[in-house]
Amino acid sequence: xxxxxxxxxxxxxxxxxxxxxxxxxxxxxxxxxxxxxxxxxxxxxxxxxxxxxxxxxxxxxxxxxxxxxxxxxxxxxxxxxxxxxxxxxxxxxxxxxxxxxxxxxxxxxxxxxxxxxxxxxxxxxxxxxxxxxxxxxxxxxxxxxxxxxxxxxxxxxxxxxxxxxxxxxxxxxxxxxxxxxxxxxxxxxxxxxxxxxxxxxxxxxxxxxxxxxxxxxxxxxxxxxxxxxxxxxxxxxxxxxxxxxxxxxxxxxxxxxxxxxxxxxxxxxxxxxxxxxxxxxxxxxxxxxxxxxxxxxxxxxxxxxxxxxxxxxxxxxxxxxxxxxxxxxxxxxxxxxxxxxxxxxxxxxxxxxxxxxxxxxxxxxxxxxxxxxxxxxxxxxxxxxxxxxxxxxxxxxxxxxxxxxxxxxxxxxxxxxxxxxxxxxxxxxxxxxxxxxxxxxxxxxxxxxxxxxxxxxxxxxxxxxxxxxxxxxxxxxxxxxxxxxxxxxxxxxxxxxxxxxxxxxxxxxxxxxxxxxxxxxxxxxxxxxxxxxxxxxxxxxxxxxxxxxxxxxxxxxxxxxxxxxxxxxxxxxxxxxxxxxxxxxxxxxxxxxxxxxxxxxxxxxxxxxxxxxxxxxxxxx
Numbered sequence: 001x002x003x004x005x006x007x008x009x010x011x012x013x014x015x016x017x018x019x020x021x022x023x024x025x026x027x028x029x030x031x032x033x034x035x036x037x038x039x040x041x042x043x044x045x046x047x048x049x050x051x052x053x054x055x056x057x058x059x060x061x062x063x064x065x066x067x068x069x070x071x072x073x074x075x076x077x078x079x080x081x082x083x084x085x086x087x088x089x090x091x092x093x094x095x096x097x098x099x100x101x102x103x104x105x106x107x108x109x110x111x112x113x114x115x116x117x118x119x120x121x122x123x124x125x126x127x128x129x130x131x132x133x134x135x136x137x138x139x140x141x142x143x144x145x146x147x148x149x150x151x152x153x154x155x156x157x158x159x160x161x162x163x164x165x166x167x168x169x170x171x172x173x174x175x176x177x178x179x180x181x182x183x184x185x186x187x188x189x190x191x192x193x194x195x196x197x198x199x200x201x202x203x204x205x206x207x208x209x210x211x212x213x214x215x216x217x218x219x220x221x222x223x224x225x226x227x228x229x230x231x232x233x234x235x236x237x238x239x240x241x242x243x244x245x246x247x248x249x250x251x252x253x254x255x256x257x258x259x260x261x262x263x264x265x266x267x268x269x270x271x272x273x274x275x276x277x278x279x280x281x282x283x284x285x286x287x288x289x290x291x292x293x294x295x296x297x298x299x300x301x302x303x304x305x306x307x308x309x310x311x312x313x314x315x316x317x318x319x320x321x322x323x324x325x326x327x328x329x330x331x332x333x334x335x336x337x338x339x340x341x342x343x344x345x346x347x348x349x350x351x352x353x354x355x356x357x358x359x360x361x362x363x364x365x366x367x368x369x370x371x372x373x374x375x376x377x378x379x380x381x382x383x384x385x386x387x388x389x390x391x392x393x394x395x396x397x398x399x400x401x402x403x404x405x406x407x408x409x410x411x412x413x414x415x416x417x418x419x420x421x422x423x424x425x426x427x428x429x430x431x432x433x434x435x436x437x438x439x440x441x442x443x444x445x446x447x448x449x450x451x452x453x454x455x456x457x458x459x460x461x462x463x464x465x466x467x468x469x470x471x472x473x474x475x476x477x478x479x480x481x482x483x484x485x486x487x488x489x490x491x492x493x494x495x496x497x498x499x500x501x502x503x504x505x506x507x508x509x510x511x512x513x514x515x516x517x518x519x520x521x522x523x524x525x526x527x528x529x530x531x532x533x534x535x536x537x538x539x540x541x542x543x544x545x546x547x548x549x550x551x552x553x554x555x556x557x558x559x560x561x562x563x564x565x566x567x568x569x570x571x572x573x574x575x576x577x578x579x580x581x582x583x584x585x586x587x588x589x590x591x592x593x594x595x596x597x598x599x600x601x602x603x604x605x606x607x608x609x610x611x612x613x614x615x616x617x618x619x620x621x
Contacts, residue, residue, distance in 0.1 A: 020048050024060060035070075042071050043078060050082060050089040055096065062097035079109065087117035098144065107145055114146055118153040122160065130157055131170040138174040147178065154182045158192060165197035169218075172196065172204065176221035180261045183225070207235035211243045221259055224250075228264045231272045234280035241288040248292035274301060278308040278315070287318055287325075294326035299336055303343055312345040320357050330367070333358065334374045348382040356391055364394060369407075372398055376410035389418045400438040408438075409445055416452045425464070429471050429478070436477050454484050465489060494602075514566075572598040590614075 049057040091113035161168040175183035202209025215223035250266035399407030472482040588594035590608030
């Protein structure tokens, strides 16, 4: 009874004059209050909460509304009245209670307050108030269902933003984060775009400025919108290495930005670049993109980038730099270059030049052997490729050091072609010596060198053969090369400038004469030879008139020299240590299993060669 009397006494003063503490205390013990008094106190508390935004008062008032439908109806009506001129207070009151009691009734009340607040802010308030309200609503959780209200508010503020640069900045930032439809409408509004201030205007409108500052200050969404528009417009100034790295990171992560439509996603930008990046990006940006692609081991995309018009022309000269920055292994680089060649974007000569450039950059160290081998394979497959001799010598040195048959053989074959053009005899011999010494570990490669030497030396004039024979004298390791020279000289001397039919006829004549002399004067088991000089003279004198005195003297000299030569040839037959083998030596000479050491041996060897008893080793020039 005492409390009631007290309250009634207070009411005599008027509700607005009652201390708020008294009102709060009474409402917290509201069971003792008369309904009309309770309603007046509740309205008094709500007004205080709206005016002061006191958390305790706001909480008690909202709880009263939740617990008492009759009070809820009265206070809700009161809120609807106040919201028309003080929407921010109503919004703050409702928003505070939503933290604890998020239901549809309170969400609808929040929506009503937000709508009223935006209407006043956009039509009657200063630009800063409009920006604050749009920003506030734009940041609210999606569960409060304010998206449509924000949408309407953004559109309502669009015309005003034509003359308010900062408002334009807020609108496009919120649209990028929360409303794709409004974003498109803003981007299509020339007056709006012209109003965008400072760096945001430069990036979004002029495709210049600092995109990373936009990212840091305005968020990822607006950054991606600017980047996508620049990519679509084929503008390259914005695409710094850092900007491209950021876009690629989003692409590689595979997580789209939820608020943005497909045309502003990273994969759309990357696809644009894969289709026309060579045309639209400057060299630095193109390098950065290629580095990001190869670092992520997306070789398929790199090939797609390279396959654009002029792609190979622009990118391939920078391929080594790109590979280095993407930290790919030598094996990766070789595989990639192979795929580029196969795709037709790189000629074999360009591939070889790339390998050489890589090797020079790596200083031809031991670990580059696989790359040198790949270069060798390229040269083997494409025999028309030309390399500088100094590169071939370097290949030879490493191939010989590592005893690598592929590298060494490839270098030797190419170097032989280069050596063949050397006109100076001293330089030629030195190159041949170097080749022979460096390949002494490989019999097959030595055979390649000597076979080439045989073919080469047969094309040289007699004067050069003589000079080279003298130059090879005493040169260690070149004994076989000199043997080739001497053998060629011997064979050519034997032929005496005759062709084969002439030589064959001369041999036949010689054989006929020698056979006749042997039959006439050599003793055998059936008869002894007794020589009567007078008879011989008479027989020969019978035809003496057929020769002039001079011809008779020539015949005499030739017979004497022939006899001496036959005797000398007999004395110089097969070496004594082989003579003891008897007929075996003759058979071996005929078969080519033994090398001749005299003219008689040579005749036997030649007989076997022309008679077909020697096996053809397939290497005859």
